[in-house]
Amino acid sequence: MATSFASRWEHAVVTGGAGFVGSHLCAALLDAGAAVTCVDDFSTGRRSNISPLLDHPDFTLVEANVSEPFQLDRPPDLVLHFASPASPADYLRLPLHTLEAGSLGTRNALALARASGARFVLASTSEVYGDPQEHPQSERYWGNVNPVGPRSVYDEAKRFGEALTTAEASAHGTDTAIVRLFNTYGPRMRGYDGRAVPTFVRQALAGAPLTVTGDGRQTRSLCYVGDTVRGILAAAAHGMRGPVNIGNPAEITMLDLARWIVELTGSRSEIRFIERPTDDPAVRCPDITLARDKLQWEPTVPAEDGLRRTIAWFRAHQDD
Numbered sequence: 401m402a403t404s405f406a407s408r409w410e411h412a413v414v415t416g417g418a419g420f421v422g423s424h425l426c427a428a429l430l431d432a433g434a435a436v437t438c439v440d441d442f443s444t445g446r447r448s449n450i451s452p453l454l455d456h457p458d459f460t461l462v463e464a465n466v467s468e469p470f471q472l473d474r475p476p477d478l479v480l481h482f483a484s485p486a487s488p489a490d491y492l493r494l495p496l497h498t499l500e501a502g503s504l505g506t507r508n509a510l511a512l513a514r515a516s517g518a519r520f521v522l523a524s525t526s527e528v529y530g531d532p533q534e535h536p537q538s539e540r541y542w543g544n545v546n547p548v549g550p551r552s553v554y555d556e557a558k559r560f561g562e563a564l565t566t567a568e569a570s571a572h573g574t575d576t577a578i579v580r581l582f583n584t585y586g587p588r589m590r591g592y593d594g595r596a597v598p599t600f601v602r603q604a605l606a607g608a609p610l611t612v613t614g615d616g617r618q619t620r621s622l623c624y625v626g627d628t629v630r631g632i633l634a635a636a637a638h639g640m641r642g643p644v645n646i647g648n649p650a651e652i653t654m655l656d657l658a659r660w661i662v663e664l665t666g667s668r669s670e671i672r673f674i675e676r677p678t679d680d681p682a683v684r685c686p687d688i689t690l691a692r693d694k695l696q697w698e699p700t701v702p703a704e705d706g707l708r709r710t711i712a713w714f715r716a717h718q719d720d
Contacts, residue, residue: 408637409434413476413518415466415484415509418445420588421581421625421632422524423453425480428629430456437472439483441465443497444490451589465693466505467497475516478636481509483521484557488677495553502557506564521636522565524643526582527555531681538687539580539643549679562643569641579635582647582686586625586706587713596620597707600658601714604667614676616655621685623648624706625700634695642682647686648699664707 412429417438422445429436435458438450442463453459464470466483485491485503491498501598506522514521529537530545545555563579569576589595591602603610623646631646652660658671691697 405637409478411435411474412478412480413437413438413439413472413512414480414482414483415439415505416445418442418450419482419486419626420449420590421584422482423449423588424586424625424629425482425632426450426453426459428588428633430458434458434478435474436460437462437474437476438463439470439609444485444487446590466508466560467500469505469508472512474571476512476518479509479513479516480523480632480636481506481521483509483625484523485554486525487590487593487595488551489592491554492550498614499557502561503564507525510565510568510576513576514568514572517707518575519636519668520565520576521632521705522576522578523632524558524562524578524580525554526536526580526645526647526684527551528559528562528580530555530681531679534681536649536685536687537627537645539645539690546679550677551679566641575639576641577635578642578644579632580643580645580686581628582645583620583622583684584625584628585622586710591714596654596657597661597710600661601665601711604661604665604669605711605714605718607667607669609670609672610658610662611672611674612654612658613674613680616658616673617653618676618680619651619653619683619685620657621648621651621704622716623699623705624701624709629700630691631691631695631697635713638695640694644690644695645688645691646691646697647688648703649686649688650701650703651683651685661707661711664704665711667669680699
């Protein structure tokens with residue numbers, strides 16, 4: 401699918417391009433024929449994620465914190481703002497950095513897009529829905545977020561980023577889009593980032609107990625990273641403002657996910673129940689009607705295939 405965008409963009413900027421999703425985006429855009437500039441301060445991104453790209457003639461790395469003004473040698477025609485801590489372990493460790501990435505970082509990335517006449521895509525999140533009282537969650541739902549809870553530094557940073565992006569489009573006519581990503585997983589996740597899939601895979605491969613929070617009945621909707629990247633690029637190419645949900649509408653409980661990963665890894669690990677974090681959402685499932693109708697996008701990678709690929713990557717990178 402990425403090759404269908406080959407003639408659309410000449411130069412794309414990906415902030416947070418050394419992160420999990422960002423690095424996959426960089427690779428997909430290079431495959432599509434675009435020159436790519438990755439902007440990252442490596443607060444949570446990893447050089448190993450982009451090491452295969454460093455020798456590519458059309459790839460440029462700019463080490464910078466997007467919350468501060470940064471300079472590029474070449475104006476882009478696409479700006480993808482993905483710079484932000486995105487996992488619980490990271491945004492709880494870096495609360496102010498997370499808020500700044502969503503506010504100052506979004507402002508600076510929007511300013512770059514406006515000055516260059518570029519298309520701008522904000523990476524938002526299903527976390528803007530909080531612990532939802534609507535299920536599944538459609539883009540019309542305003543959410544149920546605790547503004548002073550431990551997760552608020554991430555939730556509210558993304559909600560503010562959406563408001564800022566919307567205001568920028570209205571005030572200056574900047575060509576913007578908002579994508580709300582749901583529970584993406586796949587190769588290049590970090591084993592200790594606090595998210596369910598890498599945590600369970602790491603524990604299972606080590607033969608350690610899989611730590612399921614609460615009673616394990618809370619649900620998530622897992623979307624393989626390749627599908628997520630296709631959805632992001634489809635939204636960028638379409639011209640819609642959004643927000644638009646990019647995720648997999650197939651739900652799974654955390655207990656079932658843990659049992660499945662034990663089975664797929666061939667592990668003898670047991671399941672251990674631990675305390676559930678404050679404000680942890682009880683359910684999470686996207687309504688992707690808008691993405692299907694407007695973008696002709698939906699996920700295609702079956703969960704078992706995606707999990708097998710992810711497990712294989714973790715087996716090969718256990719020493720990373």
